Amino acid sequence: MRMPKLSARLRILLITYSMTIGLCACGSGSDNLPVDAPVADTYGEPSQSSAVPSSADTNISSADASSPETEAVADAEPLRDATPVCLVPRADGTATASNDVAVIDYSHMSDGYVCANYTGTCPKVKLRITGPDTVVYTYDLHGGGYETFPLSSGDGYYDVTIYENISGTNYATCLYADLDVQIADAFSPFLYPNQYVNFTADSKVVAKGQELAEGASSDLEVITRIYDYITQNITYDYDKASDPPTGYTSDVDAILASGTGICLDYAAVMASMLRSQRIPTRLEVGYAQDAYHAWISVYTADTGWLNGIIEFDGNVWTLVDPTFGANTDDKTLKKFIGDGSNYILQKMY
Template sequence: MKKTSHALPVILLIGILLFVLSGCSSSHSNEADHSGPKRDSTPKVLSPSAPGKKVYKNNSASIDASHISEGYIMVKYTGGKSKVKLQIAGPDQANYTYLLSKGAGYMAFPLNAGNGSYSLSILENVSGDSYAVALEQTISAKIKDRFLPFLYPNQYVWFTAKSNAVKKGQKLAENTWTDLEVVQNVYNYVTKHVAYDNAKAENVSYGYIPNVDETLKTGKGICFDYAALMTSMLRSQRIPTKLEVGYAGETYHAWISTYVDDKGWVDDIIKFDGKNWQLMDPTLAASNDKESVKKYVNDKNHYVVKFNY
């Protein structure tokens, strides 16, 4: 996300400052119960598909709603316009806007507001900022598991079983006993090995989509890239994770929330109570010292969630 001035240098990241959960892993490991079997680190990558069992379409676009119960839809644009949007309005009243492109084939989009009615609209640009409806449909979702939208890949968090991010996530999950330990390992790795790309942040275009393997390869990215990389690693390890976009202070920003069954604190920076989503911001951790991160993250007023993916 584009950086702006802020009292605490949350987004003004220059290079990689080692995140100081040092000591956290060892101290937590001493407290953890490692008497049982190790956690299975074999990736489980859910693959969205468009089998055509329930499709709404015309000459411009197709919406495959065959897997509503899995928490996602597939959308394909086949018209001739260069600027096309998909808008999804769910039961939480939030309006999500995605960009579509001709020839891209089906892409997956999450039904992230849970059960209820969703209004889907595919809009084509006619001139300037004016758009016309190419296809619209209302669907009713009954999702069999509330975590599924945050386990599947989607347009903003795309990965497959062959992704290097998935393979790296498996490596980081080896020799762990709990999901919480996996979260720590992934968190520490990303915040140590990805540097904030100031030039990219200044020039990022509207509709930017992260490439998790590119971020892993180059070791550089903006907050969206940090969050997408961590999300892909954790989802492929069966850990439900939300990529959240909103405001950190006055800055438009991206971070993640994750759910694990383990209860407890991780150095007072990431809190899990076994039931609720909590804030975890990998960009913040990569940019600041430990005490600054604690002070900032513990004040939930600093974060205002607008969207989650």
């Protein structure tokens, strides 16, 4: 298949690696909960099954995505369907752990997520998920409805625990569930929305993603267009990066409207657009040298998961970091990337 032509600027991996300014702390703060485990390895190679679960779990745009009626041109590639597909997490209540103030709903753990809701009066509540790779994911649980959390570590045993704050930085167990998870499609955790990549079919980022994807002939072309748009239209917010709120997560539509954000915002907006275009996308956090940082990795059928190379030649992509592309010249980028050791992956959402 003939690959799409790229500008010279994009031939040096525009889509790699992180800010070196050391300002970005993209959402942390587990208070006095158990310390996170060592750095996790990159998630294993996904299956080759369909990236989109059953239609019952999707909200598909009503727009027709029929092929344009044009004369056949020798060697022309067909256009891909740009119709958004927004998977909808559900808390069906068919498999739960619960008490009088909290519910953990794991009815769809085979789709790579759990839902949780807290209805008590404690003002500070945490949810912790520990998977088979022993990496600990700690989230703020806000209450007021179900929130969705990915099972990012693949098949195996998970411990899901809700904690209530009892004083200072001390927490007590409120509710827990031990789960034996077998994920039906390894892409699913990175296609559904969740607390960190939070979008719906009505989100502005989904409409913008469709607009950018119209007329593209491949997933790689969609990735390039979305990357270009974000790095050219969102500027880095140094004030926000210097003092991010504890437990910060992105409001992707607000970031799109304001045109400013920190690394987590860049990554969440791009991940939302790509997931709604049926492109599995991992929002990843870790360290770029001494800076806590967020970036993304993407999957295409032609390339597999794209992480770790420093050059895009029309065939191979890897670690995708829209923040660096927005703020760094090619020379600095290449020097920083080196062999990839400047990036230490800790968690995936």
